[in-house]
Amino acid sequence: MTTTATPLPTLLVIPTGIGCAVGGYAGDALPAARLLAAASGCLITHPNVMNGAALYWSDPRIHYVEGSSLDRFAAGELLLRPVRRQRVGLLLDAGIEPELRLRHLQVADGCRATLGLDIGPVVTTELPLEVSLSLGASGVSWGQLGQPQALLEAGHRLKAAGATAIAVVARFPDDPESEALAAYRQGSGVDALAGAEAVISHLLSRELGVPCAHAPALSPLALDPDLDPRAAGEELGFTFLPCVLVGLSRAPDLLPAAQPLPTANPAAVIGMDAVGAVVAPAGALGGAAVLACAERGIPVIAVDNPCLLNVNAEALGLEVLSAASYSEAAGLLLALREGLAPAALHRPLPAVAAQR
Amino acid sequence: MSAAGLSPVVLQLERRPGPLRLQIETALAAYGRPLRWAITAVHHPGAGEAMLQIEAVVLNGSGGA
Numbered sequence: 126m127t128t129t130a131t132p133l134p135t136l137l138v139i140p141t142g143i144g145c146a147v148g149g150y151a152g153d154a155l156p157a158a159r160l161l162a163a164a165s166g167c168l169i170t171h172p173n174v175m176n177g178a179a180l181y182w183s184d185p186r187i188h189y190v191e192g193s194s195l196d197r198f199a200a201g202e203l204l205l206r207p208v209r210r211q212r213v214g215l216l217l218d219a220g221i222e223p224e225l226r227l228r229h230l231q232v233a234d235g236c237r238a239t240l241g242l243d244i245g246p247v248v249t250t251e252l253p254l255e256v257s258l259s260l261g262a263s264g265v266s267w268g269q270l271g272q273p274q275a276l277l278e279a280g281h282r283l284k285a286a287g288a289t290a291i292a293v294v295a296r297f298p299d300d301p302e303s304e305a306l307a308a309y310r311q312g313s314g315v316d317a318l319a320g321a322e323a324v325i326s327h328l329l330s331r332e333l334g335v336p337c338a339h340a341p342a343l344s345p346l347a348l349d350p351d352l353d354p355r356a357a358g359e360e361l362g363f364t365f366l367p368c369v370l371v372g373l374s375r376a377p378d379l380l381p382a383a384q385p386l387p388t389a390n391p392a393a394v395i396g397m398d399a400v401g402a403v404v405a406p407a408g409a410l411g412g413a414a415v416l417a418c419a420e421r422g423i424p425v426i427a428v429d430n431p432c433l434l435n436v437n438a439e440a441l442g443l444e445v446l447s448a449a450s451y452s453e454a455a456g457l458l459l460a461l462r463e464g465l466a467p468a469a470l471h472r473p474l475p476a477v478a479a480q481r
Numbered sequence: 482m483s484a485a486g487l488s489p490v491v492l493q494l495e496r497r498p499g500p501l502r503l504q505i506e507t508a509l510a511a512y513g514r515p516l517r518w519a520i521t522a523v524h525h526p527g528a529g530e531a532m533l534q535i536e537a538v539v540l541n542g543s544g545g546a
């Protein structure tokens with residue numbers, strides 16, 4: 126199906142670390158994102174949706190925006206300016222062992238040589254970042270960083286050296302025998318790394334105002350014959366870095382909304398006033414981006430995507446368009462893009478209510 | 482300049498009329514600058530307003546280098 130309607134900028138949010146059936150693993154929401162990008166013509170989404178470690182997909186209709194920047198965009202604090210390329214600085218945790226560090230540097234070289242990406246400089250933190258993992262009261266993945274100041278200082282050095290986007294690699298604790306990791310690899314658990322990853326990228330992005338994303342550095346795991354296909358993307362190589370470098374290489378610039386628009390091609394800048402819908406799991410509607418959209422009257426498409434949470438439209442008193450799948454959500458987006466009232470597609474269709 | 486620090490926060494917040502996001506961010510501001518937050522549960526303990534469980538990580542101190 127093709128459409129001649131103008132694109133309908135759409136946010137796709139699949140929160141990280143809550144065990145979503147679609148999007149809770151290794152970039153396994155990418156097929157849904159590609160479909161929604163085709164339906165909307167312009168999809169704004171975050172690394173958890175797009176990052177499949179060694180696997181990635183680049184689509185000019187998809188804008189890769191780190192989670193806290195996405196929240197600030199939804200709140201109307203930031204605008205997005207698409208770019209041809211970013212210069213991606215690489216920030217390495219001093220806690221990464223020499224061999225693992227070399228693996229990451231070789232990924233950067235591979236992306237330069239094979240994909241033509243502009244990567245560099247490389248900066249190492251003054252201190253190990255001391256990442257730790259934890260679960261919240263709800264079972265959601267969270268995490269901590271022992272040396273946030275060291276992360277920020279390295280980020281400032283990269284920005285001063287000319288990086289326009291930052292890929293961070295932090296050493297995460299290995300726990301190959303844990304039950305949580307086994308459950309995740311077999312498709313029934315929460316991504317225990319995700320919460321700490323989000324904290325790292327949120328902190329850098331918020332403080333530096335440039336696109337950022339994170340890849341964990343981990344020792345390779347033993348082969349698992351029962352590996353769930355959704356987790357397989359993370360077991361194809363020695364690092365999780367390729368998808369981050371590709372995503373950041375064309376991530377849009379983040380412009381403070383309070384400042385004047387750039388004089389060069391201001392029509393290309395995307396602001397919240399252009400956004401026509403937000404798509405999110407039906408049980409995870411209690412995040413900043415979705416609430417900001419709902420408060421603006423932007424249609425919320427709530428997709429049946431089982432997860433740990435049950436913060437749904439009824440619990441929050443939100444009006445939503447319900448979709449049983451991302452395929453159905455794509456149909457709803459196409460309807461909105463074409464100017465069709467979604468209610469007209471349902472039966473029975475009640476008679477119009479006449480007012481006195 | 483003080484060093485940046487991160488703290489986990491779990492809040493129980495009674496929902497009031499009006500925009501939710503502002504209520505949550507105002508409540509979290511007492512602990513630091515919210516870096517990441519979400520409503521992770523909604524309870525209805527009685528006939529009154531709903532109680533929201535908020536989980537967050539906040540930033541304390543200066544972030545600048």
